[in-house]
Amino acid sequence: MKRKRKSPGARSIIDIDRVARDLAELWERLPRGERADMDRSLSAAYPGGFNARDEANALIAMAVRNGPIEDLHAGKHSPLLDDPDLSRITDAEMKALMIHATRMLADLLRLRDREPELYRRWMQSYGIAFCKGWERERE
Numbered sequence: 001m002k003r004k005r006k007s008p009g010a011r012s013i014i015d016i017d018r019v020a021r022d023l024a025e026l027w028e029r030l031p032r033g034e035r036a037d038m039d040r041s042l043s044a045a046y047p048g049g050f051n052a053r054d055e056a057n058a059l060i061a062m063a064v065r066n067g068p069i070e071d072l073h074a075g076k077h078s079p080l081l082d083d084p085d086l087s088r089i090t091d092a093e094m095k096a097l098m099i100h101a102t103r104m105l106a107d108l109l110r111l112r113d114r115e116p117e118l119y120r121r122w123m124q125s126y127g128i129a130f131c132k133g134w135e136r137e138r139e
Contacts (some may be wrong), residue, residue: 013104016111023118042124044135052122053137058127063104066130069097 027035046054072089080086089097112119 013100014107014111016107017113019122020111020115020118022117023122026047027121029116038051038121042121042128045128050120050127051137053135054127054131055133057122057134057136058123059078059105059108061130061134062126063101064107067100068098072097 030038042050072093082089108119108123111122
């Protein structure tokens with residue numbers, strides 16, 4: 001089943017105010033011991049620490065991999081895809097992918113600037129959920 005696409009005229013992908021409020025509220029509702037446990041779990045999930053590559057992986061998963069490219073990726077394989085001389089996506093599809101990705105990244109960077117700790121926890125959690133098998137920075 002295909003996801004409903006947002007209109008290309010939409011200015012923002014996520015509501016930063018709502019996300020910041022909801023994440024802060026969820027965090028505040030956790031008892032202190034659970035907050036500490038969660039921070040330890042997030043840290044343990046990233047041997048050597050949550051680095052720039054881990055953050056980039058989470059951002060790309062959110063802005064690209066789990067975005068409208070899923071609509072293009074869904075469906076049956078076509079032998080036409082094996083011909084490198086043929087285009088795989090249209091200019092309009094490429095434009096929609098890039099608009100979605102840059103809007104999502106802009107929203108996430110605004111959240112990072114506004115609520116750095118909430119942003120960090122969200123990126124770490126998202127990375128655990130979606131990027132576990134992805135390449136990490138070599139130590």
